[in-house]
Amino acid sequence: MSYEPVIGLEVHLQLSTATKLFCGCPVKFGAPPNSQTCPVCLGLPGVLPVANERALEWGIRVGIALNCRIAEIMKFDRKQYFYPDLPKNYQISQYDRPLAQQGFLEIFVGGQAKRVGITRVHLEEDAGKLLHDASQTESFIDLNRAGVPLLEIVSEPDLRSSEEAYQYLIDLKAILQYLDVSTCNMEEGSLRCDTNVSLRRTGAAAFGSKVEIKNLNSFRAVKLALEHEIKRQAILLDQGHTIPQETRLWDARGLKTESMRSKEGAADYRYFPEPDLVPFHLDRALVDRVKAQLPELPAQRAARLQASYQLSAYDAQVLVQDRTLAELFEGALAAGAKPKPAANWMMGDLLAYANAQGVELSSLKLRPEWFAHLVELVEQGTLSGRMAKELFLQMVKEGRDPAQLAVEGGLRQISDADALERLADEVLQGNRSSVDDYLKGKTNALTHLMGQAMKRSQGKANPHQMTEILKRKLAQVKSSKP
Amino acid sequence: MSSGSLASKTIHELQELLASKQVSPPDILEDVLAAIARANPSLHAYLSVDADRLRRQLKEQPPSAGEGRLRGIPITVKDNICITGEETSCASKILAGFRPPYDATVIARLKREGAILIPRANMDEFAFGSSTENSAFGPTRNPWATDRVPGGSSGGSATAVAADLTIAALGSDTGGSIRQPAAFCGVVGVKPTYGRVSRYGLVAFASSLDQIGPLAKDVTDAAIVLSVIAGHDPNDSTSAPVAVPDYAKELKTPLKGARLGVPVLPEAGLDPEVKTAIREAIAAFERLGYTTVPVELPHLAQSVETYYIIATAEASSNLARYDGTQYGFRGSGNGGEGALLEMHLRTRTDGFGAEAKRRILLGTYVLSHGYYDAYYLKGMKVRTLIKNDFDKALTRCDAIVLPTAPTPAFRIGEKLSDPLQMYLSDIYTISANLAGVPALSMPCGFSREGLPIGLQLVAAPFKEDVLLRIAHAYEQATEWHRRTPVMSDK
Amino acid sequence: MAVVTPDVVKQVAFLARLRLEGEALTRLAAQLDEILGYIQRLQQVSTDGVEPTSHVLPLANVLRKDEIRPSLPQEAVTALAPAARPPFIAVPKVIET
Numbered sequence A: 001m002s003y004e005p006v007i008g009l010e011v012h013l014q015l016s017t018a019t020k021l022f023c024g025c026p027v028k029f030g031a032p033p034n035s036q037t038c039p040v041c042l043g044l045p046g047v048l049p050v051a052n053e054r055a056l057e058w059g060i061r062v063g064i065a066l067n068c069r070i071a072e073i074m075k076f077d078r079k080q081y082f083y084p085d086l087p088k089n090y091q092i093s094q095y096d097r098p099l100a101q102q103g104f105l106e107i108f109v110g111g112q113a114k115r116v117g118i119t120r121v122h123l124e125e126d127a128g129k130l131l132h133d134a135s136q137t138e139s140f141i142d143l144n145r146a147g148v149p150l151l152e153i154v155s156e157p158d159l160r161s162s163e164e165a166y167q168y169l170i171d172l173k174a175i176l177q178y179l180d181v182s183t184c185n186m187e188e189g190s191l192r193c194d195t196n197v198s199l200r201r202t203g204a205a206a207f208g209s210k211v212e213i214k215n216l217n218s219f220r221a222v223k224l225a226l227e228h229e230i231k232r233q234a235i236l237l238d239q240g241h242t243i244p245q246e247t248r249l250w251d252a253r254g255l256k257t258e259s260m261r262s263k264e265g266a267a268d269y270r271y272f273p274e275p276d277l278v279p280f281h282l283d284r285a286l287v288d289r290v291k292a293q294l295p296e297l298p299a300q301r302a303a304r305l306q307a308s309y310q311l312s313a314y315d316a317q318v319l320v321q322d323r324t325l326a327e328l329f330e331g332a333l334a335a336g337a338k339p340k341p342a343a344n345w346m347m348g349d350l351l352a353y354a355n356a357q358g359v360e361l362s363s364l365k366l367r368p369e370w371f372a373h374l375v376e377l378v379e380q381g382t383l384s385g386r387m388a389k390e391l392f393l394q395m396v397k398e399g400r401d402p403a404q405l406a407v408e409g410g411l412r413q414i415s416d417a418d419a420l421e422r423l424a425d426e427v428l429q430g431n432r433s434s435v436d437d438y439l440k441g442k443t444n445a446l447t448h449l450m451g452q453a454m455k456r457s458q459g460k461a462n463p464h465q466m467t468e469i470l471k472r473k474l475a476q477v478k479s480s481k482p
Numbered sequence B: 001m002s003s004g005s006l007a008s009k010t011i012h013e014l015q016e017l018l019a020s021k022q023v024s025p026p027d028i029l030e031d032v033l034a035a036i037a038r039a040n041p042s043l044h045a046y047l048s049v050d051a052d053r054l055r056r057q058l059k060e061q062p063p064s065a066g067e068g069r070l071r072g073i074p075i076t077v078k079d080n081i082c083i084t085g086e087e088t089s090c091a092s093k094i095l096a097g098f099r100p101p102y103d104a105t106v107i108a109r110l111k112r113e114g115a116i117l118i119p120r121a122n123m124d125e126f127a128f129g130s131s132t133e134n135s136a137f138g139p140t141r142n143p144w145a146t147d148r149v150p151g152g153s154s155g156g157s158a159t160a161v162a163a164d165l166t167i168a169a170l171g172s173d174t175g176g177s178i179r180q181p182a183a184f185c186g187v188v189g190v191k192p193t194y195g196r197v198s199r200y201g202l203v204a205f206a207s208s209l210d211q212i213g214p215l216a217k218d219v220t221d222a223a224i225v226l227s228v229i230a231g232h233d234p235n236d237s238t239s240a241p242v243a244v245p246d247y248a249k250e251l252k253t254p255l256k257g258a259r260l261g262v263p264v265l266p267e268a269g270l271d272p273e274v275k276t277a278i279r280e281a282i283a284a285f286e287r288l289g290y291t292t293v294p295v296e297l298p299h300l301a302q303s304v305e306t307y308y309i310i311a312t313a314e315a316s317s318n319l320a321r322y323d324g325t326q327y328g329f330r331g332s333g334n335g336g337e338g339a340l341l342e343m344h345l346r347t348r349t350d351g352f353g354a355e356a357k358r359r360i361l362l363g364t365y366v367l368s369h370g371y372y373d374a375y376y377l378k379g380m381k382v383r384t385l386i387k388n389d390f391d392k393a394l395t396r397c398d399a400i401v402l403p404t405a406p407t408p409a410f411r412i413g414e415k416l417s418d419p420l421q422m423y424l425s426d427i428y429t430i431s432a433n434l435a436g437v438p439a440l441s442m443p444c445g446f447s448r449e450g451l452p453i454g455l456q457l458v459a460a461p462f463k464e465d466v467l468l469r470i471a472h473a474y475e476q477a478t479e480w481h482r483r484t485p486v487m488s489d490k
Numbered sequence C: 001m002a003v004v005t006p007d008v009v010k011q012v013a014f015l016a017r018l019r020l021e022g023e024a025l026t027r028l029a030a031q032l033d034e035i036l037g038y039i040q041r042l043q044q045v046s047t048d049g050v051e052p053t054s055h056v057l058p059l060a061n062v063l064r065k066d067e068i069r070p071s072l073p074q075e076a077v078t079a080l081a082p083a084a085r086p087p088f089i090a091v092p093k094v095i096e097t
Helices: A053-065 A162-179 A219-238 A284-292 A298-309 A313-320 A323-334 A339-357 A368-379 A385-398 A402-408 A417-430 A432-439 A444-456 A463-480 B011-019 B025-043 B051-059 B063-067 B105-112 B155-162 B179-185 B219-229 B272-287 B300-318 B339-351 B354-367 B373-393 B419-424 B430-435 B464-477 C006-015 C022-044 C074-080
Strands: A003-014 A077-080 A090-093 A100-109 A112-125 A129-131 A138-142 A149-155 A191-201 A211-216 A246-251 A256-259 B074-078 B116-121 B168-173 B188-191 B211-216 B259-263 B291-295 B399-403 B439-446 B452-458 C088-092
Touching: A003 A162, A003 A219, A053 A100, A053 A112, A053 A149, A053 A162, A053 A284, A090 A112, A100 A162, A112 A162, A162 A191, A162 A219, A162 A298, A162 A323, A191 A219, A211 A219, A219 A246, A219 A256, A298 A313, A298 A323, A313 A323, A313 A339, A323 A339, A323 A368, A339 A368, A339 A385, A368 A385, A368 A402, A385 A402, A417 A432, A417 A444, A417 A463, A432 A444, A432 A463, A444 A463, B011 B025, B011 B219, B025 B051, B025 B074, B025 B116, B051 B116, B063 B105, B074 B155, B105 B116, B105 B219, B116 B155, B155 B168, B155 B179, B155 B211, B168 B188, B168 B219, B179 B188, B179 B439, B179 B452, B188 B219, B188 B464, B211 B219, B219 B464, B259 B272, B272 B291, B272 B399, B272 B439, B272 B452, B272 B464, B300 B354, B300 B373, B300 B419, B300 B430, B300 C022, B339 C088, B354 B373, B354 C006, B354 C022, B373 B430, B373 C022, B399 B464, B419 C022, B439 B464, B452 B464, C006 C022, C074 C088
Parallel strands: A211 A246, B074 B116, B074 B168, B259 B291, B259 B399
Antiparallel strands: A003 A149, A003 A191, A077 A090, A100 A112, A112 A149, A129 A138, A138 C088, A191 A211, A246 A256, B168 B211, B188 B211, B188 B439, B399 B452, B439 B452
16 A cells, blocks of 8 residues: 655744743843843743734744745734643743744755745743652652743645655744744754644545644654655554554654653643733734845845856755854855855855754854865965865864864975985885886886875875876886987 | 821821822821721631731832822732732632732733722622622621622622722723722722723633622722722733723813713613613712613613623633643542543532632633634624613613613522523623623612612723713712711621 | 533633632622623624634734833842842743653
8 A cells, every 4th residue: 555644843032032922030041040041031029921023923924934924913812721831821922913924935856945834933941950860759850941932833745755854844944044033943942843744645625633742853864764664654554553643752762753742632722812921913014024134045046146156056065054064155155265166165065064964054163265266275285185075074173264274284285396306216216126117118107107106206296297207207217218 | 186087087088188298108007907806807808918018018108109099098009910929810719829920911000000009808709799609718797787798700899999998999890890899889980991901910701701800998099999900011911002091180170061861761671760860860860960861771781691691701711721731729539540631620610609700601602613603703793782771772872871780789699590590680781791881880879778889980991080970970969879888887 | 501610620720820719609600600701792693704813903914123122130130020030030940751
């Protein structure tokens, strides 16, 4: 039986405003527990929320960037449930009049563009943190995070594979990075993702029953979890079972999804309009102003790079997906680097390094002009390709200008003609049999002689020049033989 | 000046005495403390009084307090308004011992003007009630007849003002909780326009209905306190950016050609003596040159049901936070699996009284899945109709006049067995909260048994000055406000 | 026929984290049934075309600047809690799956 997965993604994004959504407490990551709280975000008796202007503006920014209709009238609602990390035992969220609806995002999978719908974007306050592992009998509560502004971004169930889901997250993250509204970091928890997936027989119109998956800590986990879950559901369906609609948790160690202890029925959140907050009329002039002030977004940047630098669509796509990468690239070009070699360094060595180390590019302290220097060193023949790759690693690890490193390491290629002449003489003198072979017509003897030259010079001889010098000297030997 | 008499004075009288240096702030405080020591044990207006702490409060006032409009004036505070470091329990076991780490905005304003705050005026638990019998710590007694209720939920504040155990008081009003006890105790009580006074620091009952307001010995005092506490607050998103007039100054200006609206009322349960007193008050107004016009409030009859949907829904949500986690009382279980749930259940089951549970259940029910449209949404629509009634009526008159409560103070225990009957007694006060309009109660007579009867005036939004001026004119023409209860020293 | 039976009240009570049993449950159910019966009168009021009022003041767009205001010291937070292991507030262990 062949099934088609139907996948939706729900992303929660912590906004990096200075203060929380409804009070003036700071939003800095990593502060001592319960040191960034006040009566309002603690939900003490008698307190009232007041909405953060910047959080609203940034929410509109995201809504516009995702091609949504921004609400004309927006309001907040209370979502009610009991949990120790929720001070008021209700969350101020948005129910029927959210900030933005009916948008879309274009993703590129397998070279093809696909439009994924965005159902809604809304604002809500984050809950605090519960720690369970420090004690056998108690859980500990840290409310620093309570009240931090969150944007919830819900996609339509338009995704049809784990690859598409993965690419959606990459592309969404890129847009959010460009908007400068969040650190977009799953490790820090500033970007969180839940997914839901159902299967239907290929060609069927109706949706199957939806399983929600939580506890996903990386984009890769999302992909793996979906792959696992799709297989699990397919097996069950093949065996004639039905899929119970439920929430499952991803087990990152066991690489499987597990059913959560079932709650009694679906939660009744008893939504009603938040009486402590008045409605928001988002006039079109405000929306237009935010729109006009939007930075260049990834798709536009990719188009521009393609046009300006004759890059392929694929290359442009890769370069813009991470804002740091795109900025390094354009900065390198501004510092004089040629597009193609710069792109190669970025898309090849740099991305490979970041992925292997599992670090965000933004955490590497790199300056764009260093890439220009690197490219130039290679172009001028000062560095061999191999030396350049070594230098690149050093540059990234130590965070220093490769031009400086090259001087210090004495890594500059030997391009001095006299030095090369002397080196060639030494090599020819020390390898008579190879010389003879060459003169007899065995051209690969030149390769051997080159190898010797590189060995003697610790790889520093400029290969192009060296080859020319050796060839000339060998020709002289030939012509001087009796 | 014989000692013990300062507690019986009004704010404006004391301001004159202070200005002429005939008395000093400690004189006033000591007289009030002496009065409290004498009468509070039997009246139970205050849940607790720490005299030394109050003396310290006076001593530790900053020098700037000396310039304040209320310098040296003791103001009683209902047990649901937050004062830094003072026990604020809302007369509930679940908040027993809770000391907020912040001041309500109205408290900060009173402090700035040099007032001495006397906390813990008794109330119905979480303001749920019309008699102060729902206090977890015992009822307050009406100083006019100690077998009677003082009204609620601001019963302690009203009693303190009526029995001269303070100079003036703050209460809160969600469905009549300032006005009705003011009527039962023969004092002036004002519920401001919704948004006139900041709610920041008022422990919420029903967020779209609550307001803090003054209870005072006369209209002038109410005007003075209102001027201090009113005004926009950036900490309260629902507070109105409307300038605050000098209400006390405005009192002197008579309202020429004022019209009073007289509505046709549902009269079920209306005591004939109350009806007569109101009629006589209207006659008095006519003698003062006011004209009366008939007005209609057709949906007043639906106000109780509308109120009890909206108020309990909001209350059930506002009270969800009381679960023993972060502050207040925590009920403990036996540990093991399910211990957290047990903590929630025990805290709330043991910590809340019967009326609180009733309202929480009602509110949870009307908001629960499948019932929202039939109840809450319906209630919000009828609220619109009620508000429209008032808007329309108030284009035809400057203020509407009606009784505050259908009866004078009832006996302690009389209405406890029938919650619905208790709710129905709020019939004349509730709709002003639903419409968000300002309303005032003042004494207009006494029953044959010597119990005060209250007259209510309702005006258009932000027309407190109109209310106060009309009230002041009536007060000056009558003597009701000069009568004080005779209390035996027990 | 009661609108609100003890069974219904029990479910609603759980939603509100209240424990009700036996005589207290029956009594409360009867009271709530009477009150809700009275509230049903609202169904007879015509509200066709009437907008609901969720805010009685015509206020909109109340916002504050994204500027830091002082937080409470951590000791003040834990001092309020019935149980604390500073710097944390403590509750009985929460069991998740």
